[in-house]
Amino acid sequence: MNLLIREANEDDLPAVLALYAQPGMDEGQVLTLNEAKAVLAQFRQYPSYRLWVACDAASGAARSKAGPVVGTYALLVMHNLAHQGTPSAIVEDVVVSAQWQGQGVGQHMMRHAQQQARLAGCYKLMLSSNQKRERAHAFYESLGFQRHGFSFVIGI
Numbered sequence: 001m002n003l004l005i006r007e008a009n010e011d012d013l014p015a016v017l018a019l020y021a022q023p024g025m026d027e028g029q030v031l032t033l034n035e036a037k038a039v040l041a042q043f044r045q046y047p048s049y050r051l052w053v054a055c056d057a058a059s060g061a062a063r064s065k066a067g068p069v070v071g072t073y074a075l076l077v078m079h080n081l082a083h084q085g086t087p088s089a090i091v092e093d094v095v096v097s098a099q100w101q102g103q104g105v106g107q108h109m110m111r112h113a114q115q116q117a118r119l120a121g122c123y124k125l126m127l128s129s130n131q132k133r134e135r136a137h138a139f140y141e142s143l144g145f146q147r148h149g150f151s152f153v154i155g156i
Contacts, residue, residue, distance in 0.1 A: 002058040008051040015069035048077035071096040089117035
């Protein structure tokens with residue numbers, strides 16, 4: 001597999017929104033392009049919040065740039081007062097194109113997220129997953145993630 005993982009830019013947003021629209025993610029209910037641009041600008045106001053995209057570098061090589069976006073995830077590195085000031089990281093919104101699932105894209109992205117968290121000096125990398133997504137749970141466990149504690153949510 002020849003993937004390039006890089007920070008997303010505005011030009012990537014149509015592809016990212018298409019990934020989010022897939023069944024099992026946002027079921028077709030996504031932001032408009034202008035709304036997404038505004039949210040991406042908000043990401044950049046945080047010192048350590050990034051949207052990453054995985055691109056098919058093989059198809060992009062012929063054009064001497066990255067190929068199409070085949071996966072994405074967001075990573076937030078949080079600074080802490082607890083744990084002696086050691087930061088932690090949260091990975092969110094992990095999604096791979098249906099055509100690319102089962103080909104190692106998700107694994108590559110999660111290794112990248114772990115590397116980014118390590119480089120930031122984080123003591124842990126966390127994620128949460130909908131209770132119904134049993135295949136995703138098995139995938140995360142295959143990468144060494146462990147079920148830990150409870151995740152609670154409340155609608156607001």
